[in-house]
Amino acid sequence: MNVSRPAVHPLEAPPLRDGAENAPRVRMKDLQGMPGTPGGLALRLCQFFFALISLCVMLSTSDFPTVTAFCKKNINKASCSCCTSYLVAALGLQSLWSFSLAAVDIYALLVRRHLRNPRVVSFFTIGDGITSTLTFAAACASAGITVLIGNDLDKCAVNHCARFESATAMAFICWFVASPSFLLNYWSLAVSANY
């Protein structure tokens, strides 16, 4: 924004721009990956697809409602069911969230609007932080369990071990794609809160 300055009228009061409050309100550059940019949309779509693939892999086990079959030969059902349900729940939440924000991004791109409202950005940031943390926690917990059971190769053969492993890997990739969204949103929130 070019603020016109009193170069011609020497008697006019000098522009008051001493503090941060009076600094010219410069729009920050749109970094690719922020909401409302093509990069942001690409990130959202990646998150959505990886979460969806992971979810489908989990659900594709022929006996999903009793997916505890994964570990029925090893340990008791309750704990394993709890963990797999948690992974499914976290991935479901992540895919829903990413899908919604992808829709918002598409809308913003179509009407060529920037998503720079601090309230909107802080909502996105909090949502991203929660969903990516949940996805990461679920992925880590399943990785721990997979390593634990996966080393018993014989027991792995009779269970859905490979599927569970690939679902876990997809969940990790999903988290890996979700964190840039969170970091960029948080960055843009910090910048907009301080301008």
Add this chain to the structure above:
Amino acid sequence: MNVSRPAVHPLEAPPLRDGAENAPRVRMKDLQGMPGTPGGLALRLCQFFFALISLCVMLSTSDFPTVTAFCKKNINKASCSCCTSYLVAALGLQSLWSFSLAAVDIYALLVRRHLRNPRVVSFFTIGDGITSTLTFAAACASAGITVLIGNDLDKCAVNHCARFESATAMAFICWFVASPSFLLNYWSLAVSANY
């Protein structure tokens, strides 16, 4: 920083302050919890103590080098050893990092210096991000394993189950105290990069 402006010599060139680059470099407010503040020091000390307690709990198992005893009655040793070693390694790294930064904070408080150098802040941010992610991953993986084994109550009785559970809880608390440091550092980095 107070830039002296030519108020007395009317013929001198006016200060060039048109764009964001030339805006007066205003120091951002010191939020409690940022490096070099008493709040930041408190956060670091909390991180250090929780990581240390968790580490001590893990090491206090009378037979630590074979802490795999934790699960020798349940599963094969290799995987469990791998997981507990990972928790110990992550907590060791976290405690070292928090201790070093607590020392830096104490120094900064003693000489009354602000830690606002963008390079220093970005180093702190990256370090915080890595250590807190590792701690969280280790805590989640151990939580998964603990839930898995903990539900087998009989097997838990003969192992170091309670200790492992409390170490995991401490690791979670440690992560919970480490993330504000990361978020505040990242915030201050975003703000300082855009002034």
